[in-house]
Amino acid sequence: MNLANRLKAIKPSPTLALNAKAKALAAQGVDVVSLAAGEPDFDTPEHIKQAAVEALRQGFTKYTPTAGILELREAICGKLERDNRLTYAPDQVVVSVGAKQAIYNTFQALLNEGDEVLILAPYWVSYPEMVQLAGGKPVFVQTREEDGFAPDPDAIRRALSPRTKAIVLNSPSNPSGAVFSRAALEGIAQAVREHECLIISDDIYERLLYQGEFLNLGNVAPDLVPRLVVINGMSKAYSMTGWRMGYAAGPKWLIAGMQMIQDQSTSNAASFVQKAALAALKGPQDIFVPMVEEYRGRRDMVVDALNSMEGVRCRRPEGAFYVLPNVSGLLGRMYKGAPLTGSMQISEILLNDFRVAAMPGAPFGVEGYIRMSFATSREQLRKGLDRFREFVGSTR
Numbered sequence: 118m119n120l121a122n123r124l125k126a127i128k129p130s131p132t133l134a135l136n137a138k139a140k141a142l143a144a145q146g147v148d149v150v151s152l153a154a155g156e157p158d159f160d161t162p163e164h165i166k167q168a169a170v171e172a173l174r175q176g177f178t179k180y181t182p183t184a185g186i187l188e189l190r191e192a193i194c195g196k197l198e199r200d201n202r203l204t205y206a207p208d209q210v211v212v213s214v215g216a217k218q219a220i221y222n223t224f225q226a227l228l229n230e231g232d233e234v235l236i237l238a239p240y241w242v243s244y245p246e247m248v249q250l251a252g253g254k255p256v257f258v259q260t261r262e263e264d265g266f267a268p269d270p271d272a273i274r275r276a277l278s279p280r281t282k283a284i285v286l287n288s289p290s291n292p293s294g295a296v297f298s299r300a301a302l303e304g305i306a307q308a309v310r311e312h313e314c315l316i317i318s319d320d321i322y323e324r325l326l327y328q329g330e331f332l333n334l335g336n337v338a339p340d341l342v343p344r345l346v347v348i349n350g351m352s353k354a355y356s357m358t359g360w361r362m363g364y365a366a367g368p369k370w371l372i373a374g375m376q377m378i379q380d381q382s383t384s385n386a387a388s389f390v391q392k393a394a395l396a397a398l399k400g401p402q403d404i405f406v407p408m409v410e411e412y413r414g415r416r417d418m419v420v421d422a423l424n425s426m427e428g429v430r431c432r433r434p435e436g437a438f439y440v441l442p443n444v445s446g447l448l449g450r451m452y453k454g455a456p457l458t459g460s461m462q463i464s465e466i467l468l469n470d471f472r473v474a475a476m477p478g479a480p481f482g483v484e485g486y487i488r489m490s491f492a493t494s495r496e497q498l499r500k501g502l503d504r505f506r507e508f509v510g511s512t513r
C-alpha cells in the first residue's frame with residue numbers, strides 16, 4: 118500500500134520534529150536547552166482555567182455549532198472591534214482547533230489545483246505545506262535583513278500572476294520578529310489593490326509587541342477589508358498552546374466554505390475550551406503587560422549576547438518571541454576538521470555536540486540564519502547562549 122500522492126510534496130514539520138528530538142533526549146536524562154519551541158513558558162492564566170473547569174462541572178461537554186458558540190463568536194467580533202478597529206458579524210467568524218486549522222481550512226476552501234499563494238520569506242514553516250496540501254502552489258517573495266525583513270511592494274507586484282489567489286501576511290513575523298509599519302502595509306495594499314486576491318493576515322503574535330504599533334492591513338486599507346481574512350487565536354497571547362483554540366474572520370462566502378470543511382472533518386473546537394476562550398477575551402487584558410515586559414528583557418539579553426559573538430549578527434526583533442541571528446559569517450569556517458556549510462548542519466551540531474535545540478533557517482526560507490525562541494526562562498537562555506558561544510568559539 119502507498120500513501121496518497123498529495124503527501125509526496127509535503128515535509129514533516131521541522132519545528133515539531135526538532136522539539137520531539139530535544140524532548141526525547143531530555144527524557145533520557147540529557148541536559149538539553151531547548152530554544153526551538155514557539156510556545157510561551159508562562160502558565161495559562163487562572164481565570165481562563167477556572168472557566169474551563171466551571172464549564173466541565175456544568176456539563177458543557179456536548180457538540181456545539183461547528184463554527185463555535187454564538188457567545189464566543191460575538192466576543193471575537195468584540196475583540197476585533199476593540200483591538201483592531203475591524204467590524205465583523207458573528208456569521209463572518211469560524212472558531213477552529215488552533216489558528217493552524219483556521220489557516221489550513223482557508224486554503225482548503227479557497228484553492229484549486231495550481232492556484233498560487235504569495236508567501237513572504239522568511240515564513241512560518243507550515244504555510245507552504247498547507248498550500249500544497251490544498252493543491253496550490255506557494256510562490257515566495259524574499260524579504261531582506263537590510264530592510265528589516267519588510268516586504269518590497271515591487272517584488273510583490275512582480276510575483277503576482279493571474280493565478281494568484283491569496284497573499285499571506287504575518288506580522289509580527291515568525292521567524293523574523295519583524296513588525297510591518299504603516300508604510301510597509303500601504304505598499305502591500307497598493308501592490309495587491311489591482312489584483313483580485315485574498316489577503317490572509319495571520320495576527321497570532323499581535324500581543325507580543327516591543328516597539329511600534331500593531332496594524333492589520335485592514336487598518337491602512339479599509340477598501341481591502343472585503344478581501345481580508347484575519348487569523349488569530351489564543352495560543353501565544355494567553356499561553357494556551359495546548360488548548361487548541363483559534364479563529365478566522367473574513368468574507369461570509371469563505372467562512373461558510375470553511376465551516377463546511379469543518380462540518381465534515383473535526384466539527385466544533387472542544388466545547389469547554391470555547392468557554393475558556395470566552396473568559397480570555399472578556400477577562401482582564403492587562404495580563405499582557407508583565408509578560409511583554411519580561412519578553413522584552415529576554416529579547417535584549419539574547420540579542421546583545423549574540424551580537425557580542427564573532428561571526429554572528431542579530432537584528433533586534435520588534436515583536437513575537439524569536440531571534441533570527443545571521444550565522445552566514447560562520448559558514449566556510451572549520452568545525453572538527455570539516456567546513457560549516459549551512460544552517461541545517463549548524464542546528465545538528467548544536468543539538469548533538471552542545472545540547473542546544475535551535476531551528477535552522479532553511480525550512481523557514483532563509484539560509485544562513487538560525488531561529489532561537491526566547492520563550493523560555495532567563496536561566497535556560499543564559500545556558501543556551503553560553504553553549505552557543507562555546508560552539509562559535511570552537512570554529513576556526
Ligand SMILES: Cc1ncc(COP(=O)(O)O)c(C=O)c1O
Pocket residue numbers: 155214215216217218241287291319321349350351352358361362363
Ligand atoms: C505564524 C504562526 N501562525 C499560526 C500558528 C499556529 O498557532 P495555533 O497554536 O493557534 O495553531 C503558529 C504557531 O507556531 C505560528 O507561528
